[in-house]
Amino acid sequence: MQGVLTGFVVVASLVAVGYALGRAGVLGPAGQTVVSRLVFFVGSPALLVQTLADADVHVLFSGQLLVAAGGVLVTLVLWVPVAVLRWRLPRGEVVVGGLAGSFVNAANIGLPVAAYVLGDLTAVLPAMLLQMVVLAPAAVALLDLSGRSGRVGLAGLLVPLANPVLLASVAGIALSVTGWSLPTALSQPLGLLAxxxxxxxxxxxxxSLHGREGRGWRAPPVLYASALKAFVQPLATWLVARALGLPDAAVYAATVVAALPTAQNVFTYAVRYEVGRELARDSVLVTTVLLAPVLLLVSVLLPH
Structure with missing residues (x-):
């Protein structure tokens, strides 16, 4: 559990600094939006290029990738019909809620958990690559399109292709496949921006937590998306891993990664497209609180 505690300390410290900045009004009323847009347009693309360029793309075709994809697919299948038919959420909120229920925090919490709980930093790589290469580009493309009213012509359909997340993913994969390395004059600034x-x-x-409604987490979509993320995705991942005949250690690792809370990236996307902010923010909060008991339960029940 040391890895979980380390991840919590890192996350809580930076979130507390952000809350203090908001409470003090240091960045003004638009501070949250400005920081989120800086992350979306600069930090995240740089991190994507850097991470994917150094990654082994063969992981994309491994059994662990199929396991991670299976867990994501189950949560999306359970989320979309309820969000559309029961709550009649706008298309953008359906996308944000789908991410809230399936997009794991593989970086700032996942890496410490992988290091201290699993003893293997590469355990989070399949989920991370799936999110960077498939989920994030697909989600921002849908958010781009959902923000356009009326008929969408050819020009509108091409807009998502210019999204920085998609372009960075393509660039990173190209560098990995070709084995090319960026010159130092480019790689060092890229690392700083990442x-x-x-x-x-x-x-x-x-x-975003400053001035929020304290009971927002009780909203049915938030509770449902959080339950999918914290409980259903790990269970579905475990079932898929067992069905594929993975060894116990691999099943345990995949289940632990699937139990990670909703990533802050989801909130960044929600702010960028001005849709589902409360849904994303409160889902991140609820799933982060649930992480410790869920991981403890997984560690007790699964052989590893």
Whole structure:
């Protein structure tokens, strides 16, 4: 549990700083939006290029990728019909809620958990690559399109292709596949900009907590998305891993990664497209609180 506690301390510290900044009004009323946009347009693309360029893309075709994809698919299948038919949420909120129920915090919490709980930093790589290469580009493309009213012509359909998340993913994969390395004059500035992504997202999340409605987490969509993320996704991942015949250690690792809370990236996307902010923010909060008991339960029940 040391890894979980380390992750909590890191997250809580930066979120607390963001909250303090919001309470003091240091960044003004638009501070949260400015920080979130900086993360979306600068920090996240730089981190994507840097991470994917150094990653082994063969992981994309591994059994662990299929396991991670299976868990995500189950949560989306359970989320979308309820969000559309029962609550009749706008398309943008359906996308944000789907991410809230499936997009794991593989960076600032996942890496410490992988290091101290699993003893293997590469355990989070399949989920991270799935999110960077498939989920994030697909989600921002849908959010781009959902923000457009009326008929969408060819020009409108091409707009998502210019999204920084998608372009950064393509660039990172291209570097990995070709084996090319960026010159030092480019890689070092890129690394500095990539350092904005995680702390920036956490600061923006902390800024959003100032002045929030204290009971917002009780909203049915928030509770449902959080339950899918905290309980259903790990269970579905475990079932898929067992069905594929993975060894106990791999099943345990995949289940632990699936139990990670909703990533702050989801809130960043919600702020960028001005849709589902409360849903994203409160889902991140609820799933982060649930992480410790869920991981304890997984560690007790599963052989590893």
């Amino acid at each position: 350092g904005l992504a995680v702390p920036g997202a956490l600061l923006a999340f902390g800024l």
